[in-house]
Amino acid sequence: MTEPVLVVAAAIVDDLDDPRVLLAARRSVPASLAGRWEFPGGKVEAGEDPIEAVHREIGEELGVSLRLGAEVTGPENGSWRLSSTYVMRLWFAELASPDPEPAPLVAHDELRWLGPGQWLSVPWLDADVPIVEAINPWPARASAPGR
Numbered sequence: 001m002t003e004p005v006l007v008v009a010a011a012i013v014d015d016l017d018d019p020r021v022l023l024a025a026r027r028s029v030p031a032s033l034a035g036r037w038e039f040p041g042g043k044v045e046a047g048e049d050p051i052e053a054v055h056r057e058i059g060e061e062l063g064v065s066l067r068l069g070a071e072v073t074g075p076e077n078g079s080w081r082l083s084s085t086y087v088m089r090l091w092f093a094e095l096a097s098p099d100p101e102p103a104p105l106v107a108h109d110e111l112r113w114l115g116p117g118q119w120l121s122v123p124w125l126d127a128d129v130p131i132v133e134a135i136n137p138w139p140a141r142a143s144a145p146g147r
């Protein structure tokens with residue numbers, strides 16, 4: 001069996017100690033994924049350290065530097081399965097500096113800071129939905145039994 005390709009990405013929040021706002025990025029390419037929202041990031045290059053790859057990808061895609069926090073571990077040896085081809089490792093992160101602000105330089109056409117209770121309000125890529133649900137501090141309450 002071929003090894004899955006490793007994607008690394010960042011769940012960029014306003015404050016690692018008290019995350020209330022999450023940055024989502026809307027893909028502009030490829031056409032099949034355009035309009036869906038994701039965690040900014042990308043594929044680890046051959047021989048590259050995954051943490052270095054996150055910093056490189058975020059620099060390329062958003063033009064900012066990050067301070068990484070805890071890894072958001074998934075069910076597959078700590079990774080999240082994206083598809084038959086890809087698995088993803090994800091870290092919480094905050095901006096290393098307020099200036100410059102992140103910008104959609106490549107691969108995205110819009111960035112949005114999702115506020116409290118809004119983290120699931122955009123159409124995330126299918127594989128990202130369970131991840132956002134796992135980190136969402138405002139999980140939907142089970143509907144009350146009918147009377």
Ligand SMILES: Nc1nc2c([nH]c(=O)n2[C@H]2C[C@H](O)[C@@H](COP(=O)(O)OP(=O)(O)OP(=O)(O)O)O2)c(=O)[nH]1
Pocket residue numbers: 007008009033037038039040041042043044082086088107125127128
């Ligand atoms: N970056 C990122 N990719 C995701 C997420 N969720 C998800 O299913 N994917 C998929 C989309 C792509 O098929 C694949 C990652 O590819 P990518 O296009 O972001 O990687 P890259 O920046 O290195 O792209 P490229 O230079 O090779 O074109 O993983 C996510 O939250 N972030």
